[in-house]
Amino acid sequence: MPATSEIPSVDGMEATIEVTGLRKRFGSTLALDGMSFIVKPGQVTGFVGPNGAGKSTTMRAILGLDAPDQGSALISGQPYPKLRRPLSHIGAMLDAAALQPGRTARNHLLWLAHSQGLSGRRVDEVIERAGLTSAARRKAGGFSLGMRQRLGIAAAMLGDPPVLMFDEPFNGMDPEGIIWMRGYLRSLAADGRAVLVSSHLMSELEDAADHLVVAGRGKVIADTSVAELIAAASGDRVTLRTGSRSEVMTVLAHAGATVAATGRDTLAVSGLTAEQVVARLGESGVGFSEISAHRATLEEAYMELTRDAVEFRAEPAEEEVR
C-alpha cells in the first residue's frame, strides 16, 4: 500500500469532485435544482444545509446510484460508471446502517475488497486503522451506530482513494467520537485528498471544514471558505455602551450610520466600522464606556444563509437529538 502522503492524484488528474448543474425530480419534488460545486484536493469541504436540501441526493448522483435528469458529476474528471475498480478512485460512506446484519464486519469488508481485486490483508489493515480489530469478527447487525460509522469509514478507505465522501459521519457519535472524526477528516485532507463531508449541523463542521458548500432547496446558496463566511455574516455591526445615548445616536446618525437602542445604555450601530465610530465620537466629544465589533459564529452565519432555504422547520428529527 502506498504511504498516504503520496496520494493526491489518479492518472495524473487532480483528485476532485466536480458537480455541474445537477437537476433531479422525484415525482412532484424537485430534489436538485442546478446543484454545482467543486471539491478540491487537500482540504475538507463541508456540505451543509437543512434536511431536504439535496445533500444525500447529490452524493448518490456522484456515485452513479441516482441518475440526474440533467447535469453531470465527475470524479477526478471521469463520470462514476466509467471508473474501473471505483473504490480506488473514491471512497464513500452514505448510510452506515445499510449492511447485511448477519454478516461479520470483516466479511462485509472482504466482499467489498474482492470486488476491487483487493486481498484480505488490505481488509485487516483498514480494520486496524478504523479501530475495529476487536469487533471485526462480530456480526455488524449488533454494532452501535458509532461503530457502524467506523465500519463505513473502513469501507471507504479500502481502496486508499484520493477522493472521499462522507454523508453525515457525525450522526450517532458521542462527543469523543466527534472530536476523533474531526481530526480524522483533517488528516485525510492533510494527505492531499479531496474530502467532502455533509452535515445538517454547522457546529459539527466547526474546526473540521476549510471550505463550505451551503445547500438549500436543491442548489448551492453559498460556496465559500469558512473564514469568508464568518466575516460576511459578522458584517460591520458595532455594539456600544454609553451613558449619553441620545447624543451618540444623533452624532452617528449624522455620520450615516443606522443606530438602534438595544438596552438602557447600549446601542447597535451598523454602517460604520468600530474605528469610524470611535473617530466620530471623539471629534464630537461624546463619551462611551465600551465598544465591541460583533463577530458572528459559524452557526449564526449559517442560520442567516439558510433562513429562507429551510424546507421543513419542524421538530428536530430523531437523528438530530443527542
Place this chain on the structure above:
Amino acid sequence: MTQTMTHGRNQTMTIARHGLPRPAGTAWAGTAWAGHAWTGLSDALRAEWTKLRTVPGTAWILTAICVLTVAVGAATAAATRCGAGTRCTIDPTKVSLTGIEVGQAVVAVLAVLMISGEYSTGMIAATFTAMPRRWMVLAAKAAVLTGLVLVVAVVAVAGSLAAGRLILTGNGLTAAHGFAVVSLHGPTVRAAVGSVLYLELVGLLSLGIATIVRDSAAATGAVLGILYVPPVIALFLGSEPAWQHWVERYTPTNAGLAILNTTGLRDLVISPWAGLGVLAAWAAAALLAAGVLLRLRDA
C-alpha cells in the same frame, strides 16, 4: 452579505493539473488499466461468492433443498403402490423425483434472498458503488447461483433416484412386473439431467423476478405465485380445454416439469425438452427485464 457563488465549470480551468506521479507497484497500478471486462467480471464473481458464503443461512438453505427434495420423493415413493391385477401406469422415475416440486421453492427463496436481501438492508448501494456496471452484478449473481444450485441439485436428484429405486422396488414395482425401473437408461438419465437443469432455471427465473420486484416479501410472493398458481389454475380449467392446454404448455412449472416423465410421453401436452425450453424462455425473459430495469432505475 457577500458570498462567493458557485463557480461552476470555469473554476475547473483554474485548477492546476499538477498531479503527482503515482508510486509504482501500489494498488493504484490497477487503475491505469482500463476496460478489461473480464477482470471486472471475475472481481464481481469473487465478490458475489464471498457475499453468499458469508451470509448466515446459505448452508441451511442448501441443506433444506437436498433434504426436502429427497424426503418428499421418498415419501411419495413409499405411498405408491399398484393394486394387483389393475393396469398400472406409474412412472417410477417421475414418482421418485416428486420432491423437485417442493425443493424448487427453496431454490427460489435462495435466489430471492441473493438480491432482495440487499435491497431490504440498503446494501445494494454499496454493491453498485463497488461495481457500477450493474448488469455485471446480475451476471455474477446468476453465475454463483447456478454453480451452487448445480452441486445441490445433483445431490438432491441422485439421492431422490436412489431412494426411489430402493423404495419402489421394495413396493413391488419391479421390471418383472413391467415397470420402467429407475436405472441408468436413456429416459431416466434425461429426467435426472433435466431435473437439475429445471432447478437451475427456477433459480434464474426467481433471481430475475426478485431483481425486478426488489422487495423481499413481494418477490417471494411473486416467485412462489408464478411457480405454484398456474398448476392449480390448470386443474380448474377442465371446462375450458383450450385455456387449460395453453396454461399447461406455456407456464413455467407445468411446462418445465414435463422433463420428469420417462413413460407415456405421447400423452404429454408438451415434450420434455420443449417444456424445459419454455421454462428457459421464462428465465431468460425475467433476467433480461431485470438487466434493463437495473440500468434504467435508480439504485
